[in-house]
Amino acid sequence: MSTATDTIESLVKQEYKYGFVTDVESESTPPGLSEETIRHISAKKNEQAWLTDWRIKAFRYWQTMPEPTWQFVKYPKINFQDISYFSQPKPKANAPKSLDEVDPKLLETYEKLGIPLREHAKLAGVAVDAIFDSVSVGTTYREELASKGIIFCSFSEAVHTHPELVKKYLGSVVPYTDNYYAALNSAVFTDGSFCYIPKGVRCPMELSTYFRINAAKSGQFERTLIIADEGASVSYLEGCTAPMRDENQLHAAVVELVAHDDASIKYSTVQNWYPGDENGVGGIYNFVTKRGLCKGKNSRITWTQVETGSAITWKYPSCILLGDGSKGEFYSVAVVNNMQQADTGTKMIHIGKNTKSTIISKGISAGRGQNSYRGLVEIRKSAANARNFSQCDSMLIGAKCGAHTFPYIEVKNTSSSVEHEASTSKIGEDQIFYCNSRGLSAQDAVNMIVNGFCKEVFKELPMEFAVEAQKLLGVSLEGSVG
Amino acid sequence: MSKQPILEIKNLHAGVENKKILKGFSLTVNAGEVHALMGLNGSGKSTLAAILAGRDGYEVTEGTVHYLGEDLLELDPEERAREGVFLAFQYPVEIPGVNSTYFLKAALNEIRKSKGQPELDAIEFLELVKDKIKLLELKDDLLKRSVNEGFSGGEKKRNEIFQMAVLEPRLAILDETDSGLDIDALKIVSSGVNKLKRADSAQLVITHYQRLLNYIVPDFVHVMADGRIVKSGGKELALELEANGYDGILKGL
Numbered sequence: 173m174s175t176a177t178d179t180i181e182s183l184v185k186q187e188y189k190y191g192f193v194t195d196v197e198s199e200s201t202p203p204g205l206s207e208e209t210i211r212h213i214s215a216k217k218n219e220q221a222w223l224t225d226w227r228i229k230a231f232r233y234w235q236t237m238p239e240p241t242w243q244f245v246k247y248p249k250i251n252f253q254d255i256s257y258f259s260q261p262k263p264k265a266n267a268p269k270s271l272d273e274v275d276p277k278l279l280e281t282y283e284k285l286g287i288p289l290r291e292h293a294k295l296a297g298v299a300v301d302a303i304f305d306s307v308s309v310g311t312t313y314r315e316e317l318a319s320k321g322i323i324f325c326s327f328s329e330a331v332h333t334h335p336e337l338v339k340k341y342l343g344s345v346v347p348y349t350d351n352y353y354a355a356l357n358s359a360v361f362t363d364g365s366f367c368y369i370p371k372g373v374r375c376p377m378e379l380s381t382y383f384r385i386n387a388a389k390s391g392q393f394e395r396t397l398i399i400a401d402e403g404a405s406v407s408y409l410e411g412c413t414a415p416m417r418d419e420n421q422l423h424a425a426v427v428e429l430v431a432h433d434d435a436s437i438k439y440s441t442v443q444n445w446y447p448g449d450e451n452g453v454g455g456i457y458n459f460v461t462k463r464g465l466c467k468g469k470n471s472r473i474t475w476t477q478v479e480t481g482s483a484i485t486w487k488y489p490s491c492i493l494l495g496d497g498s499k500g501e502f503y504s505v506a507v508v509n510n511m512q513q514a515d516t517g518t519k520m521i522h523i524g525k526n527t528k529s530t531i532i533s534k535g536i537s538a539g540r541g542q543n544s545y546r547g548l549v550e551i552r553k554s555a556a557n558a559r560n561f562s563q564c565d566s567m568l569i570g571a572k573c574g575a576h577t578f579p580y581i582e583v584k585n586t587s588s589s590v591e592h593e594a595s596t597s598k599i600g601e602d603q604i605f606y607c608n609s610r611g612l613s614a615q616d617a618v619n620m621i622v623n624g625f626c627k628e629v630f631k632e633l634p635m636e637f638a639v640e641a642q643k644l645l646g647v648s649l650e651g652s653v654g
Numbered sequence: 655m656s657k658q659p660i661l662e663i664k665n666l667h668a669g670v671e672n673k674k675i676l677k678g679f680s681l682t683v684n685a686g687e688v689h690a691l692m693g694l695n696g697s698g699k700s701t702l703a704a705i706l707a708g709r710d711g712y713e714v715t716e717g718t719v720h721y722l723g724e725d726l727l728e729l730d731p732e733e734r735a736r737e738g739v740f741l742a743f744q745y746p747v748e749i750p751g752v753n754s755t756y757f758l759k760a761a762l763n764e765i766r767k768s769k770g771q772p773e774l775d776a777i778e779f780l781e782l783v784k785d786k787i788k789l790l791e792l793k794d795d796l797l798k799r800s801v802n803e804g805f806s807g808g809e810k811k812r813n814e815i816f817q818m819a820v821l822e823p824r825l826a827i828l829d830e831t832d833s834g835l836d837i838d839a840l841k842i843v844s845s846g847v848n849k850l851k852r853a854d855s856a857q858l859v860i861t862h863y864q865r866l867l868n869y870i871v872p873d874f875v876h877v878m879a880d881g882r883i884v885k886s887g888g889k890e891l892a893l894e895l896e897a898n899g900y901d902g903i904l905k906g907l
Binding site: 605609611612 | 751
């Protein structure tokens with residue numbers, strides 16, 4: 173019935189609540205990209221020659237690469253000369269030595285986002301590295317972590333304090349030749365988080381990086397590197413928001429994870445970049461390369477992502493299962509509403525014997541959003557007894573959105589097993605009416621049904637994040653029925 | 655003391671997309687009464703249930719419906735539920751992934767909130783449902799499963815009455831709750847409904863077959879044809895219907 177369909181179509185009018193701009197004087201390089209820009213960034217960061225050279229090599233390689241076009245998303249061609257590649261809040265006369273000396277406006281910004289950094293208010297049990305545009309403004313709980321030998325600091329700092337570790341691992345999982353945006357990131361990356369957990373140490377608290385884009389016309393290119401040495405374990409969280417602006421902004425990050433023998437890394441993302449308005453004006457292009465290497469035997473890497481923001485999300489957090497008996501897991505909820513587009517999924521590359529991978533992907537499409545799952549399960553010849561289980565479920569809300577699935581499976585070993593399950597469902601008028609007739613509003617009904625749909629993924633998130641993610645999902649879909 | 659009217663339907667005309675289904679339907683249901691509404695398929699029984707619960711897509715062209723003196727048609731379906739109208743569905747809907755306990759607790763708390771009562775927490779809620787679940791002889795694990803998902807036909811119907819027991823409506827409309835039930839399930843459902851009968855509430859039992867009325871004994875029986883009530887009587891009317899069939903009743907008019 174037409175009235176019924178109209179109701180379900182009209183659910184999507186929601187103010188993005190993190191869309192404010194911090195009024196802080198910033199220092200940005202003029203738009204443009206050349207070797208000179210890169211040398212400028214490198215000099216700003218006072219980097220050693222090896223790193224400058226690495227950046228330049230990456231840049232030269234990037235210039236030879238064609239821009240990829242295979243993805244199932246549409247956007248106007250990006251003019252890379254229009255972007256400012258470095259922006260930081262203008263430093264005070266003396267660089268801040270502790271969080272107490274950081275510009276209060278910046279601290280307020282993070283407080284508004286629910287991430288207090290000040291000593292008395294900081295989040296219990298979560299150490300936070302706060303990245304504002306191109307630089308880290310501060311990291312909490314550093315001393316406590318250091319007492320266990322854990323290094324958790326901004327990437328720029330690690331380059332100076334632990335050059336041997338950075339040199340050893342940078343580009344070891346995602347080489348700059350990997351893909352177009354990874355090459356670009358390698359050339360111009362500005363900051364990010366660095367984390368090293370020494371042998372046998374279980375990190376006693378959650379580590380977290382909170383990314384904030386503030387400056388207009390700038391791109392954010394951060395680089396995160398997490399290493400868990402033998403028998404170490406860590407849970408890491410990542411959150412991100414940006415102001416509402418009419419122009420699109422590019423966020424092209426690279427994340428590399430390395431897990432040695434018996435180590436485990438759990439990497440969780442709640443991505444809430446500005447998604448653009450209901451007509452598709454503005455929003456972040458989130459083009460990210462995330463990959464983990466299960467280097468040692470019985471190592472384990474888990475990716476959990478809740479993707480609700482960005483005009484375009486394009487990423488495949490992946491695992492290379494090199495060590496025998498290693499495990500890779502990918503749990504994902506991707507929501508598109510209004511004009512948002514997502515092409516996301518994972519790659520599980522089985523190389524070692526007895527390796528296992530699990531993929532649970534939940535795609536939700538509302539408004540005129542387009543949501544694609546794209547995944548590769550590759551079982552190499554060496555991967556005897558490898559196992560994979562994949563489940564890709566799509567949910568449609570309304571009649572103008574789309575869900576697409578592109579699974580790739582390559583098996584070169586006869587002793588392995590690969591399972592793939594997929595489903596598509598639609599939130600029906602009859603489900604909503606059933607909830608209504610029990611006293612629940614249409615909006616509550618949709619939230620309840622969507623949360624039920626995503627339950628398997630939410631239970632993988634750390635507790636505080638799971639609650640946050642459920643709320644976020646409710647907000648993202650507000651207005652999609654009513 | 656005169657009885658309090660719960661539901662008053664006067665000269666209701668309604669339909670879907672230019673098709674008239676209800677043509678001058680009138681009925682008054684008072685507190686403490688059980689009314690059975692019988693009729694052939696297509697006589698308009700389920701349309702009436704859908705309109706009372708507020709399902710989208712029906713157009714009322716004439717007549718009025720008052721519930722506890724209020725204009726029922728002015729209320730959204732969730733407002734009707736919060737005011738105490740309950741529809742036991744002919745085809746209960748599956749909601750995969752939504753836990754039954756969570757669903758029912760949310761529903762009950764919406765109703766409590768609208769009455770200005772405090773919301774129940776999980777422990778208080780489980781205490782409340784423990785007895786009700788026995789009433790319907792349902793398995794305890796039902797509460798841990800997703801709403802109606804993978805339930806047998808009989809379990810779905812029993813679950814509807816279980817929800818009714820928890821939500822304690824003032825007006826319960828049972829839309830062909832007996833269809834698809836074997837005789838044992840029918841007895842359990844009926845005894846559940848009978849135990850839920852209260853002096854301040856009413857039940858409207860819609861059915862095609864007389865057999866349900868062997869277990870749920872109505873105060874009044876109405877026979878519906880072509881969108882309105884053509885004959886009303888006491889429980890003996892159901893027996894007459896059983897003996898002579900709908901044809902016999904309709905011919906005698």
